[in-house]
Amino acid sequence: MGVTGGQISPVRSRERFLLGESVEGSVRGPILNSWMRSRMLGLSPEQTDLPYTDDFDPDSRLVRAAVPVLDQLQTRFSGSQMNISLADGNGTVLQRRFGEPALAGRLAPIQSVPGFVFAERYAGTNGIGLALAERRLCQVYGAEHFAERSQSNACSATPIRDQFSGHVIGVLCFGYPRSYEDPALPVLVRRAAESIERRLMEQSSARERALLRTYLDARLRAHTGEAADDGQVIGLDELTDGGLDLQDQMVLKAKATELICNPQRAAVEVSLSHGRGVTLLSSPVTSLSGVEGVVVEAVLTGDSPPAHHLAASKPTASALGALALAATERAESLPWHLADTSAAGRATAGPAEASGAGGGRPSDVRDGAPGTARGLVLVGEPEVGKYAVAARRRLELLAEASTRIGTTLDVSRTAWELAETAVPRLADYVTVDLPGAVLRGEESADPQADLHRTVVHGIRDDCPFYPVGHRVRLDPGTPHMRCLEGEPVVLETDLQATTPAWMVPGLEHARGILAHDVHSMICVPLLARGVLLGIATFYRAQDPAPFGEDDSRLAQELAARAALCIDNARRYTREHTLALALQRSLLPRGLPAQGAVEVAHHYQPAESGVGGDWFDVIPLSGTRVALLVGDVVGHGLHAAATMGRLRIAARNFAELELAPDELLTHLDNLLVRLDREEEDASATGSDGIVGATCLYAVYDPTSQVCTMARAGHPPPALVHPDGSVAFPDLPAGPPLGLGGLPFETAEVRLPEHSTLVLYTDGLVDGRHRDVDVSLDQLRRALAHPDRKPEDTCRAVIEAVAPEHPDDDIALLVARTRTVPAERIATWDLPPDPSLVSDIRGAATRQLAEWGLDELAFAAELMLSELVTNAVRYGSEPIQVRLIHDHDRALICEVSDGSNTAPHLRRAATTDEGGRGLFLVAQLSQAWGARYTTRGKVIWAECALDAA
Structure with a gap:
């Protein structure tokens, strides 16, 4: 035969194999494995002698059960060159039948007389020996036979099992010319073997x-x-x-x-x-x-x-x-x-x-x-x-496995639970190898290239196997590689008698394993929903009985259950990772530059799933700062996405300089609209938005006043400079999403170096926790006013946060600062245009005192335009304020009693006015307007480094 369809012929492959060349990929896996075992056993292809024994029972239970079936097969193949043989569990042929009786006289005794042993260790690759080694239906064609004498025929062989024990007690083998090959032949062989197995059962009955x-x-x-x-x-x-x-x-x-x-x-x-x-x-x-x-x-x-x-x-x-x-x-x-x-x-x-x-x-x-x-x-x-x-014990183990495997949604822990369940009742040692991608929650595109030892567990601590974390590299022909290539289970029953060929590349490591009396093994792929997740290997050493077919089926069942749990854990890990990545991407990645407070924060996701907790620090005009924490009800991607929408909306509303109660009202209306949209799209399977809580605080370092409002959120903790801790009694307000209910604000004066602590309920609340006890723990953890915010964050988490949180925790610690009075200059003036020049002069002198002469020109122009607008278009009272925000900016503010705000526009070349705000925008790094209870404030900020 030559090369056909791009594949090397079996004859050529066999020649290359015998010459020591690689034939990986050109020979079927079971055949190549058998060739390697035959070579390891020292067999020669020219070997013609097989052991012969007449010490077998010609009237055994197996023979009595098989004779009627063999007779029927002989009748069915009458006149053909079919050679049907029955062998026992050792490979000794017990019976032969021929479609053409004359064949018995023409064939050599080795092919026609019962008593010859065709076990693989004597005959090399052949139908009977391969069926005993692989423990499943096998077919061998022509040159796939190891011995020269068998190259002219093909054969199909299948094991015969005792249905009580599951042990292989015999083999039914059909030998025939290659021209007889038919797709229905393996089915016939299997059905004939099943008939023999049924007759064995009937004998027992x-x-x-x-x-x-x-x-x-x-x-x-x-x-x-x-x-x-x-x-x-x-x-x-x-x-x-x-x-x-x-x-x-x-x-x-x-x-x-x-x-x-x-x-x-x-x-x-x-x-x-x-x-x-x-x-x-x-x-x-x-x-x-x-x-x-x-x-x-x-x-x-x-x-x-x-x-x-x-x-x-x-x-x-x-x-x-x-x-x-x-x-x-x-x-x-x-x-x-x-x-x-x-x-x-x-x-x-x-x-x-x-x-x-x-x-x-x-x-x-x-x-x-x-x-x-x-x-x-x-x-x-x-x-x-x-x-x-034994069957009962196996079933008990399976029942126990259903409760012990998969108790968590952690991939590694689930793999450990498989090993702990199997040792020592099934195996003495268990190893589990998983691809790194699976450990990360992904599917592995190439498991054998990314395999890591995840579990090593056994009856002794000095397990003779590669340790956890070791990068597993597999050689061709190993049971692990065969599992990766598609075999449902690989059973090796005798590792001590003769070293299998697949052990040769790692012989030193193999000797270490064998030195611990390991004598048999079962290798099973971890398959779930069509995805290969890894390999579980079971070893037996202390129990002298080798693994059998019943053990391999039990190992397969355990592995199947564990694989499903591992896949569930993998999918959860992937979704949790995605949700966590989304959550963290929506949270502040860094704190903005501002001088009002010294801030530290901590975010800790729940173990059960990412939730919708968030925090934010938003610089406002006039050196003020907004502090915000919130919590969206629920967990998962939906809660994280909703949190992101609320946080962005809150930041935008804060940029509009809204008061805390007004900002919460806008967030409440937004959440109501979002919830209505979810209800309208309920056919998409969305769970909808249940609600959210929020606490919004604005701190002004020039007045040391903090204005706060909350929507169903826990009140903040306030640490005074003397170390006393209080929880301000703020109006609770309804949670966001109810709609139509008002929010109230409260003002609290914060002395310099006070600490304001905002947190979500995951820090102090829980299914098995008492809120009052948690608040007492928080009070004790905060009673150290000299600590930095970072240290305070760490101490609070260590003292108050649960070890295994079932809800997200967001913590924001802000230590207040103040703007000294000498860095603030204020002038009140009547609405008289002639006084604008006096304000410019006073401002220039103040800037000189602060050492900001370089900014005098820009400040004069900005103040001139802002004061002129206030006098011309505003109403009393009119006030001018300069704030020297140390190392950051110079802030110019002009307030008046009207609610009309100027708008920036492009003036035409023929216009005599309309260029004032344009000049302010060009000279400042930021400008804007905010409304107060007495009117409005127009402000402009000029960076100190611009001088």
Whole structure:
């Protein structure tokens, strides 16, 4: 064969592999892994000898179950060159069938005679060996066989499992010419194997039925001629006419199943609901065909369990709730089942004595007092009982996993919970590797290039694995890489006997693992909603039993549950990160330059999700400053976006120099409009806006007066220079969003170096917190007036904030400053235009005293225009004020009693006026107007560095 469709032919790939060249990507993963294992085992492609043994049971349970199926397959492929073989769990061929009988004579003994062992460690890559290694249906074509002798054929093989234990006990393999290849062939192979598995189940059911019949027949013989009213032999479902509820039946089934695991006489006392007492009695029994089993009988009484001639064994620790289905199954359908309650079983009563085929007495129990009820609970073989107990323990672990895994929305913590659940009940060590993108809440475009060790957990602290945080690099062929490439689970059952090929690149590290007696492993991908989130690996060392198929299925189920929780945590992390990024982008990134207060702030998002808390510091005219904190009800992106809209609106309203109560009224109206818009767009799935709270304060350092108003927000804390802490009694006001209700302002005089602390309710309130206690903690934390605002922020958070906040916390600490009286100059004047020149002269002299002669020309022009406008268009009282804001600016203010404000306009060349405000705007860095209770103030600010 040559190169086809861009792929290298299997013949050429095999040649390159044997020469030591890389064939990654040109050979199917399972085949390449098998080739690597074959080379590690030292096998030669020219090897022709296989082990042969005649020490196998030609009439084993597997053979008896498979013979009818093999006969049907031989008939179906009659006349063809199909070679059908049945092998046991070791790879030894037990039966062969040929579509053309003459093939048996033409083929070599190795291909036609039962007894040859085709396990991979002897035969290399072949159908039987690969199916045992991969534990799933496998197909091998021509040159994909490792040995030269097998290159002429293709084969399809699938494992046969014992449905009780899940163990692979055999392989069904079809060998055929490549021309026979058909898409329906793998389906046929799988269905044939399922037929064999069903027949194995039927054999077990027949064995159990034989045990039950032996028991019932023995009882019938033992009770002949005795009185029928001393007791009654019934089934558990009829015990006390349904007096046992489902939970009681489950408990009895659980105890009975554990008794079946021990093939000896025993008695266990069980306490049920409603004060009922039960004694479970187990007795060995042997059927006529020689099957050895155990029968468990219940003696139920309202007072106390009857005496038993055997010493009662210690009750087992837990119930087998997972076997409750046995309570409704008949003897013909399950190997553990309710006893047959037919007339033959209920015809007589008396001592529960029976004898098996060997003449033994399987039960020697005397009946209790009249009125006690006796009933069969379970009958079964000890090995089957052990499988049932193991199944129960697996189901218990899954039930526990549903409550232990996913208790938080943290990706790393969820991965740890998977490991803690699995150790030690499933594995001795567990590692979890996740891509860095998943840890950040994203999807990983290339998991194998970004894999990090996230969890290492085991029965010993000195786990022999790469530590948490290690960058995991995977080599081709490793179980981890195979999981990343799409295999649902990789099971390695014997790491100690022969070092697998995939361990060779990291042999030193592998030796460290093997030195801790690690002998088997299961590697499972963490898949959720089609996204590969990482890999979980389970190792066994202390338990000598290697991992089996049932363990791998349990590991898959645990990994699937953990993957879903990890994906939920990942999605939450992503949304939380987005909301937090939006929240932080909408909050002030830096504090503006202003001289009225020394400010520090702290923002802490809630653990449950970002909310709508915000704060702001807004410089105003006349050296004043506005301080603002608010809280939008709710969490998530919607609350953060609403917060951003409110903060921008509040800043714009503040720029208009609105009074605190007027600003809150505008915010209230805005929120009502936003809420109405949300209601109109409710079809989009929006949750709407519930409301918000806000506290707005304006501090004037020239008068040391702070004007505040609040809308349903906690009042601020005020720290006086002497260290006393008070909470000013401000009018509460309604929350924003109710609409139509008024807000009130309050004025508080703040001495220099006072500290005003504004905060949101997340600091002092909570589901499990007392507000009064939190306020006392806040009071004590603030009683240090000499601290800087940054230190005060830190102390408050440490002393008052909860360790795990369920609401956002916004904290704003402002230490007040004042403008000294010597830096303020004020002149009152009547509305006389002739006095404008006097004001210019007085201002020039004041600037000279302040050392601002360079600004005299600009100040004279600005004052001349502003005072002229006030005299000409305003009304009394007229006042001029100069403020020397140290190191920042010179502020010129002219106030009058009118409410009309001038407007900047462009004057035409023919106009004789209209250029005054234009000159003011050009000479100042900012100018504007604000309204007061007595009129208005026109102000202009000139930067000191402009001099």
